Amino acid sequence: MQALRYAEALASIGAKVVASRLDNGPEWLALDLALRELDAAHVPLPTFFTPAQVQHAIASSGAQVLVTAAGHPMPAGVDAFGTRALDTSLAMSRLDVQPQALPAGTACITYTSGTTGQPKGVCLSEESMLEVASSLVDATRSLSTRRHLCLMPLSTLLENVSGLYAALLANSDIAVPSLAEIGYTGAAGLDMSRLLACMAKYEPESAIVLPQLLLGLVTAAEQGHRMPSSLRFLAVGGGRVGARLVQRAKAVGLPVYEGYGLTECASVVSLNRPGADRPGSVGRPLLHAKVEIRDGEVFVEGARCLGYLGEAGPPPGPIATGDLGHLDEDGFLHITGRRKNIFITAFGRNVSPEWVESELLQHPLLAQAVVWGEAKPTNVAVLWPRRADASDAEIAGAIAEVNAELPDYARIGGFLRAERPFSVEDGLLTSNGRPRRDAILQRYSNRIAEHYLHGAMNLHDEITT
Structure with missing residues (x-):
């Protein structure tokens, strides 16, 4: 009514x-x-x-x-x-x-974060969004979830399609608390005590989270905080998750399933699900989507956007995602990074910074990190700790723990402590909390140059002094 x-x-x-x-x-x-x-x-x-x-x-x-x-x-x-x-x-x-002038059939114009401060408008039809939502209902049918809790802003396409539309098609109840009740503060802050209280209040059977929110839930559960026993499906996407974080989540009883998608494809493309779950992958493609790999890059055919505002949309045919990955022998998709972000070390090794950053951010001391090492003998990380009072020695020790699990060419040889947390307001985060890599590296370019010139913040020096 x-x-x-x-x-x-x-x-x-x-x-x-x-x-x-x-x-x-x-x-x-x-x-x-x-x-x-x-x-x-x-x-x-x-x-x-x-x-x-x-x-x-x-x-x-x-x-x-x-x-x-x-x-x-x-x-x-x-x-x-x-x-x-x-x-x-x-x-x-x-x-x-x-x-x-809008493309015919435009039902939603969603603005992607992009790599600059000016968001890009993507036009989507109702048909494409409902096609994705229907595939999600089919993929999770065995769970028969009946109460979805919206934990992401409804202006986010992922929650709009995968939360609202999929829940409506499945005849599920939908809980839509305010962002303040969920615990959001600003664009990227989160009060975990409020989030836990919100989940306890609504007792959801399904929810969608970003990787950093999942890390917060996992850390809280490891510290003894109770998670809702009602929860049966916790989808995670919107950024690289990391197999270790998924393993930690499952170890504390969180029913986590990683997925993958992009705005141009009307949100979700692939998803792990009950009976077809492979941690470390982003799942098998949904019914509506066909995925192929060309020269290491992921291409997707299926639901697609109608175009962009003010510029040409993707050309006809499968959409080039810009993501690097592969399909394993059982059809599970694995995403390894962004083609444009790959850098090549002085020893000729290709490094996907997203992979290394996801490993760093799984450490409980590290909150934000951007990694770089183009044509350099070692890699450097610009980072911010979860505790502002953490000493450089503590940070170096955390990085050393992460390095122990990485191959030598991907390890962090030195770090720079950021002046303050990366934020949307200072242009260093996108609107959905992803680092603006180029802006961060530009902001800290002088200090990075000094690091390579003088060896400042060398991890070996930090650990042994």
Whole structure:
């Protein structure tokens, strides 16, 4: 009923492209369903977008209306008029924006983090998103989960498709607590005590998490905190996870299944699942997807985006993901890194930094890390510890523990402590918490050069002094 009321109100002003900037909650879902009823395009804007990013998204999409929480001010720099209530919780405002030509059938415009501060708008059809959601329902049918807890922002395509749409198709209940109740603080902060309380309150049977959130849950469980006994399926994706973290999760009883996807393919492409689970892989392709490897790169055919805003979309045929990987003899997909991020050491060895970084971030002392070693005899890590008071010797000891499990060419030869945690606000993290590699290396380029010139922060020196 709520969705139908929203649809009637939006139809009365002829809204066909509607942006929203909302916290997680039932109203977000009702608005999205209302726009599906109208065959209108939804432009979900993350609450952590900067004013410049909000302005870019609204202008590039040609959004006619912005829906916000009732009583909230307009984002800075957004010209709106004719504000009226959708109900007691939401308000809609007309926008003074130039219309934009959208691909036919656009139902959602989602903005990827990209590698720069300007997010890229990806246009998706309802058909492609529901195709992925249907495949996910099929892949997890044996679990018969009946309560999904949304732990990611609903503006994230992964939660939108894999959480909301898949749960609706499976006739599951959906819990949509606010981001504050989940424990989020800002774009990348998380209060673990709130998260644990949230999970205990809603007793979910399924949920989706990013790797860093999984690490927090695993660490909490290892410290004796109780996880919900109701939990039957905990999907993890959005970044490299690492086999050791999955093993730790399973050891404390968390039913973790790693998956893989990308926005251009309408979210999930492959997923481990009950009866077809291989830790270290990202699972077998879902029913709708065909995966092949060309010259070490992953190509995907199946559900795909309609195009990008303001630029050409992927060419016809299988989509080149830019991810490196391989399919094993049983059809499980293994992702090893990004083609563009591979560096070659002075000894001619190819190193995928994502692999080394994922190993570093599984250590309980290390929170953020970016690894580099192009044409150098050793690799260097720019990092931030979980404890701000951690000494350099402690950090060096943590890296030494990780190095013991790595081949010599991938080991960290030295480290630089970052000036402060990488954040979205300083341009060093993407909107979903991934490091902006080029920006971080540029920010610390002088110190990296000094490290290689003078051997500063050499691990051997740190451990033996």
